[in-house]
Amino acid sequence: MTYIEEPEGSVPGLSPGARKLAARCEPQVNELARRMARGAFENLGGYAELPADVKDVEIAATARHAMRLFLRSAVRGPRPSDDGLETFQTRAAQRAEEGMPLQLLLRTYCMGTRELWRELRTLSEPGEEGALVELGDALFAVQDRVVGAVTESYLDEQSALAAEQRERRRSLAQALLDGTAHPERSLADGPALVVFMHLGGGSGGPGGRSPVTVRRLVRRIQAALDRAFGTEALTLLDGAGGHAIAPGCTAVPDQLPELLREIAGPDTRLGACAVTEAGDIPRAAHMVGEVVRIAQACGRPAGLHLLDDVLLEYHLSRPNEGSDRIAALLAPLAGRPELVETLRTHLAQRQDRRVTARLLNLHPNSVDNRLTRIMELTGLDLGAPRDAALALAALALGATA
Structure with missing residues (x-):
């Protein structure tokens, strides 16, 4: 070889x-x-x-x-x-x-x-x-x-590139919600829908979610919003919820509440308000957050909440010279969450004791006993329209939520 x-x-x-x-x-x-x-x-x-x-x-x-x-x-x-x-x-x-x-x-x-x-x-x-x-x-x-x-x-x-895009969208959302200047603010000028989400906790609540779980949850919510609105929603979200802005949209798509419940749990709540220009976004963002808080404080079922759904409660909850005194009416119930929940549910169900008992898994007589105790501790007569309105206002102010 x-x-x-x-x-x-x-x-x-x-x-x-x-x-x-x-x-x-x-x-x-x-x-x-x-x-x-x-x-x-x-x-x-x-x-x-x-x-x-x-x-x-x-x-x-x-x-x-x-x-x-x-x-x-x-x-x-x-x-x-x-x-x-x-x-x-x-x-x-x-x-x-x-x-x-x-x-x-x-x-x-x-x-x-x-x-x-x-x-x-x-x-x-x-x-x-x-x-x-x-x-x-x-x-x-x-x-x-x-x-x-x-x-x-x-x-x-x-x-x-995706991280840059997320940060750009987050930065623009923050600027729009704060009402501050941003180089790309014109991208969201014109009509838009402002949404606030309070996410259901699932097991352990929002605060119990791991960072990995939170990131995955936020990505899934972002995808659901983009799909439902048919546009890139600008979001500022964490494990408890947050705000979203959908440029060019004026109403919540019918499928969105169900999509969010599937992703974040059955207790998920959202509020929404349409605006005509970017300058209206900060006011609308504050308002929809308040609408969701009030709906929850007053025992409304989880889901979509609009201002018209809680119009009276929203009005009663606006801070004024008498707010502290109204909130103090329910101070005697501090440390008695079962009484607060009974009052909230009873008022939300138009004072129907049988529906209240069914929702709380109680006997109607137990509901009567709790209501009697509430009236003894607070001095309110829940059968009187004025006192029932005061109790509703106290709940709306959120002092004992």
């Missing part, structure tokens, strides 16, 4: 025959790249819609670089100036920023590998089967490394 010295720096493990076949293919790289750009790539779904400069320059150039880098390394071994995977990682990040789908990007790499493999097969001669197998193994091993690096770089860039 004749010993043939391997060139310095060649790829370890490749036989001289494999290097010879790679050298025969190397001059075909430019033509092969042109054929792929004009033929094979055009058959990929979504490729035709890409900008011309991306197709004709970026993707074709990347394919040409990948083939030449592989063949050159196979023939002469990697040089100190070779950038390895860096070029592919950089261009993957660019494709992510441009919005090119990841599956399309990866298919261009896989198709480039397949076309190069076909060219190697075409150029191989009888007796070079072993060399062809060697190059095939090396080629597909390189493809694994490239696809892995490209995917990681693409997803990292996409994640960074």
Whole structure:
């Protein structure tokens, strides 16, 4: 057997025959790249819609670089100036920023590998089967490394872009809710719907959710809002709830309350108010938060709450010179949450003792006993319209919620 010295720096493990076949293919790289750009790539779904400069320059150039880098390394071994995977990682990040789908990007790499493999097969001669197998193994091993690096770089860039987008939306939402200036405030100028959400606690309540659970919850709520409103909602949310602004919308979609209950629990509440311009958002945001708080304090069932639903309670709850004295009427019930809940439910159910008993899982006589105790402690006669209104106002002020 004749010993043939391997060139310095060649790829370890490749036989001289494999290097010879790679050298025969190397001059075909430019033509092969042109054929792929004009033929094979055009058959990929979504490729035709890409900008011309991306197709004709970026993707074709990347394919040409990948083939030449592989063949050159196979023939002469990697040089100190070779950038390895860096070029592919950089261009993957660019494709992510441009919005090119990841599956399309990866298919261009896989198709480039397949076309190069076909060219190697075409150029191989009888007796070079072993060399062809060697190059095939090396080629597909390189493809694994490239696809892995490209995917990681693409997803990292996409994640960074998504984080920037979330922060931009959050910053704009904060500025709109505060009434402060923001460079992109004009994006939300005009009619909009302002929503406040108080999320159901589920097991452990909002405060008991882990940071991971909260992030997942917020992402799911954001997706539900975007889907229901058909636009990117601007949100300022945490594990307990928060505000959302839906530009261009004037009413809560019918499916939204149910979507939020499925995501955050059956106790989820939301209030909403339409505004005609961005300057009205701070006032509306405060108002819808108050509407939800009052509805909860007065025993309204969870769900969607509008101002008209609690119009009297909202009016009674506005702070004035008599607010502290009204709130103090229920001070004797402090430490007796079962009495407060009974009063709240009884007033919400129009003082129907049987409905109150059913909702609280009590006997009607037990409800009567609790109501009697409430009247003894507070001095209020709940059968009198004036005293019932005072009790409702005290609940609305939230002093004993």
